[in-house]
Amino acid sequence: MTAKAVRQALIEEKGWTDEQLPHANTIGVILNRHGYRSRRVQKKKPIKPVEETDAIFETVRQENAQSDQRPDSLRISIGTKAKVNVGPFSRRGQSRGACAAAAADHDFKPEHKRVPFGILDVMGGWLTILFGTSRETSDFIVDCLQHWWHDNHER
Numbered sequence: 001m002t003a004k005a006v007r008q009a010l011i012e013e014k015g016w017t018d019e020q021l022p023h024a025n026t027i028g029v030i031l032n033r034h035g036y037r038s039r040r041v042q043k044k045k046p047i048k049p050v051e052e053t054d055a056i057f058e059t060v061r062q063e064n065a066q067s068d069q070r071p072d073s074l075r076i077s078i079g080t081k082a083k084v085n086v087g088p089f090s091r092r093g094q095s096r097g098a099c100a101a102a103a104a105d106h107d108f109k110p111e112h113k114r115v116p117f118g119i120l121d122v123m124g125g126w127l128t129i130l131f132g133t134s135r136e137t138s139d140f141i142v143d144c145l146q147h148w149w150h151d152n153h154e155r
Contacts, residue, residue, distance in 0.1 A: 002038070003028030068123060077120040078141070084131075085110035117144045124155070
């Protein structure tokens with residue numbers, strides 16, 4: 001709980017008035033003094049697997065195997081990655097080439113942002129990477145799939 005939330009809880013649940021309580025910053029100092037510091041949450045609790053998980057994955061494996069045997073079947077894997085800033089950035093000061101690349105002295109504002117979207121033809125081993133300017137919206141994904149299909153449906 002934040003100090004502000006503690007203050008609000010004292011008002012709502014314990015009946016204190018706004019005038020009776022110190023400012024949220026003062027409450028934060030008092031909480032810190034007593035060892036109730038703001039700490040990062042530690043992700044230690046294991047997620048209990050669903051009992052049917054193994055059965056679900058076995059069914060998926062069987063369906064994939066049956067689909068792979070059919071000549072009219074297409075199985076693809078799709079996904080997006082982190083947005084890429086486009087501009088004269090130093091990229092950690094490394095560049096491979098005959099001469100050093102020129103870069104901006106600060107990486108504050110990119111000229112553009114590109115969103116990479118990958119489509120893997122699992123059976124054929126073909127990977128296509130498309131770049132868009134929008135976020136990872138359903139329209140962006142559909143546009144990429146349509147573009148990919150237009151270029152690859154004959155194969």
